[in-house]
Amino acid sequence: MFDGFQTDTIRLDDSDVFVRYGGSGPVVVLLHGHPRTSSTWYRVAPALVDRGFTVVCPDLRGYGRSRGPAPSPDHAAHSKRAMAGDVREALRRLGIERFHLAGHDRGSYVAFRIAMDHPENVDRLALLDCIPISEHLRRITPGFATRWFHWFFFAQPDTPERVINADPDAWYAGTPDRLGEENHAEFRAATRDPDVVRAMLEDYRAGLTVDLADEEADRAAGRRIERPLLVAWSAGENLDDMGGDPVAVWEAWADDVRGPAVIPGDHHMAEEGPDELTDALAAFFGDPTG
Template identity: 40%
Template sequence: MNIDQKYFPEFKQQLIDVGDGIKINTLVGGKGSEAILLLHGHPETHLIWRFLTPGLTGRYTVVITDLRGYGDSSKPEGLPDHANYSKRAMGDDQFTVMSKLGFEKFHGVGHDRGARVLHRMVMDHPERLLSCTMMDILPTYDMYRDTSQEFATKYWHWFFYIQGKGFPERVLAADPEYFVNYNLNLKIGPAAKSRFPKEILDEYVRCLRDPMTFHGICEDYRASATIDMEMDKADREQIIQVPVLALWGKDGVVGKLWDVMSGWQERAANVEGFAVNECGHFVPEEQPEVVLEAMLQFLAKYPA
């Protein structure tokens, strides 16, 4: 039994061609006319949703994917301007996946990098999203703008990954297992380490043993510091009208350094949310019961 069969036994896996030679690893399960797209963060894969899907599939069709550059999705060579790893390109992958599955409107849920992709998706095509759930982020533009010594220390990777092509990739690829354990343990709340068993960490390591995964990750971050910033700057006055649920770890870096609710209220007209107690960065894995209850209540307010 592979790990997907263990954690997502009722899901069907497929590689969906989204154009330009890119295939997105996709799992689909559940039932219902409404669909939810779940987008993972760094340095993980669709496995971050393993605790939430059982509570969603009875009411919704649930789609979980690996982002471009991550997991078992395609990992193209980055372009000089990083445009093929922009959040627009990564979001368009997901829109195409949902269209091919027959869903022109759907709920979006994202954690970390997945939430940054979702943020660009709702800016570009708000008509396609019924709601957005953003976990443990504020907009990339705001976080780079407000960088402090403490943030740069805790989020060192934001500044290391964007270095010249080839350098961070080579360093990171030297010991993927050490990297995964260091990176996750740095951000996991103290009460949640048992939620990350060895088989889960081993699966993340498996994906990272492909050198192109580290390249894809670095290109994702390089795009965030360059082309994504330009896109964000161009539409700073655009207010999100799609309902937003913001969740963040009370013990995490984002929650400690920013007023997350106020930050999202500046960018969106209809926001609710809260800090999740006893929780670091990995919100859907550390406190899935709290997250699931909040999501179900929120999603029910905005049916198709």
Template identity: 40%
Template sequence: MRGFQNGQAEIDGAEIAYEIGGSGPPVLLLHGFPQTRAMWSAIAPRLTDSFTVVCADLRGYGKSAKPEAVADYSFREMGRDQAGLMRELGFERFDLVGHDRGARTAHRIALDFPDRIKSLVLMDIVPTHLLLDQLSMQVAKAYYHWFFLAQPAPFPERLIGADPDYYFESCLLGWGASKIEDFDPVQLAAYRAAWRDADTIRGMCNDYRAAIEVDFALDAADLDRRVACPTLLLYGADGAMAQAYDVPGTWADRCADLRAMAIPGGHFFPDTAPEETSAALLEFLG
């Protein structure tokens, strides 16, 4: 991203790739599946007049570490990476924004490091435990990838590896109201470069395996806990989650101070509606 500096930090033995730019209070932006930190390319520069913006690749994604064990991909482990990165950069407290898997990681960070998070923005997710525990036919059909990617290795890896662009672009075009032309060509090229790597495919599969094998139990143990900091929930007005759930209602008993807003588009509204997304972030963070 123009005006941003690339970096690589070793956090407890895991290399985490990031970019940093701007000045002011720190804010961390976390991408989702099947993307990289490049998803913030049209949003992060709009925040730099007011904030020091850090965009990081989750472990398993982009240029960050891709360990072997499924347990290494829990949202708790991903969250420790990112909390450690911000401390390495000198930021003890910070605002936190996440989309998709990045939002699930952000939710876990807010629970595990409550004193470090000033505010939280969750984009187009319902709670992980709720989605899995109360799975409906509608959601299972729309979010089939949760269960395909979670199959034992190397089954999904081999099928995806035969044509990564075809598979992952089918994900980008699913979950509501997108066509390939809606995605910035430079950002799309960055996604393709990442997901064509066999280790990245494995890492993304392990992310979904860990959600079922590790995160479900962690979240079950924390069902009575609420995020204490101010929280903004953004969701795609035409996305699969909005069609299946009262999305704000799924978070009402999990956040002490919650506000919510629908953004035009489907699940990938940060890519397809960056102006509206940036405006919502600036209003909330300001």
């Protein structure tokens, strides 16, 4: 995987950020979702390098090989703002101040927070398979609660850790033929680590508490995404059925919304529709190869 890329673990004040990076040209930062690591981009990242981009793929705080502080009672240690701070500072250590940014699933919320808090660092933003957490919670239906029950299960204290760690391979489905052997092996190693599982659950606990409060504060203050925003989702995700038209939802939060881009696959679009996702991102970020 990631032929020609370098890897590094960047030591920050209270966390270590594992990153993969390679290429030359405009910088694209790719943020993975749950329960993946940066290896989920193993087909998209090299393809973007071939299109003339520099590509940086971090593991989010607590996921994969990145490590953060112990969970805090208010879950702020694993908030999207804390994760965003990790990514932004790791990029600075690599000498990168401005970049295009794409996030998938939980990584999309980290990307959203970077764009909201630090628009001076972001050129263009792509948010994949998401609408704001607060918007989802405003639109809760029996269908949403049934299909996305994990949001609320993961938020419970202690029980999710006991259930998942009893048999992580059964809980987190995925096979080498679908994920690719090396990507699958990295994903499995991560989900078999109780510390990683705890951090991933804290991500969701933060989502329903401190992250929700941050979004509500943004709304009350009238803060919006200033940069061009591409909204994309997986064909099998039915995101428009779960929360309404995602483009329309994001128009309430951003000044310049593009899309939709519908990518083949059920959810993990970087693995299930890498060619179509690469095309959509390269076109939006301004393909240097034309």
